[in-house]
Amino acid sequence: MVDVAKRAGVSRATASLVIRDAPGPSAASRERVRAAAAELGYRPDVAAQALRRRQSRLLGVMFSAHDPFHADLIESIYAATEDAGYNVVLSAVVPSRDEHRAFDALTASRCAAVILLGASEAGATDFGSQLPVVEIGRPPKGTQFDAVHTADDEGARLAVDHLVSLGHRDIVHIDGGDRPGAAERRAGYLEAMRSHGLEQQARVLPGDYTEQSGSAAARTLVDSGELPTAVVAGNDQCAVGVLDELRRSGVDVPGQVSIVGYDDSRLARLAHVDLTTVRQDAEQLVRLAVTSVVERLDGGRELDPEPRVFSLSPHLVVRGSTAPARLTRTAG
Incomplete structure (x- = not known):
């Protein structure tokens, strides 16, 4: 200077x-x-400025390095935090680096607050005691911090309603395990199947939001010798695993099996994927999350013990992975 x-x-x-x-x-x-x-x-010198102000103007973001939808959220986070006068510090969760290590790295970086993207339910309950936290992706359970999420049960119902309107009756759901929104998506699928009188045909296969789990579930269906006419995957990554495995097995998508994903991530929009999916509004989710945490930091809400919860409605985006049901259900 x-x-x-x-x-x-x-x-x-x-x-x-x-x-x-x-x-x-x-x-x-x-x-x-x-x-x-x-x-x-x-x-x-950002660090020196933070020491003088006694607030860093840094917002930490904990995310999964393997989730394409998190990339969409992070892109929106940069724009929203810049408008609010904050900078972003990223900390990734990878197989060799769990959520607690990723979160601790953000507190060590003197972040004023943290935005959690898709934290596990067990991990999320441990965060929030040290500094303001807002979570994107899961309704709060046992936590005392703000949350922004999509009405995932509603999204799953949209997927099932779309497939039923195309004549599908044998519709399988691939679960997301304990990942954010998975329980709500599973409940929405089951409720939609009941509402259409298809509860006897409802099937839920295990998964975990990864491409590998989608591929494994599709392999199970192919090996059974009798395919469903449609699959509602837990998310877009899982759906891509299903799509790839079915095509490798000679199954026509969407001719024999229609596939619906969830998120409308950039993966779903690739030309060779062309995935029908349930869209989460990444920009709106981020805007509400950043507004919430900035109000706690700059707007006098830092001592407010009551968490705020925002729930957004999803939308169905129809692309080329769904089509009217065919009578044949045998594996190709």
């Missing part, structure tokens, strides 16, 4: 005001300081 001030011919205080975009300096002084900063390659 001293070097910038000398180069611009102003005081250090004036240079600091310009760098912080604070009122006071003239237009000419601002131009000189910015030019000097550019020439010297000066960048503000």
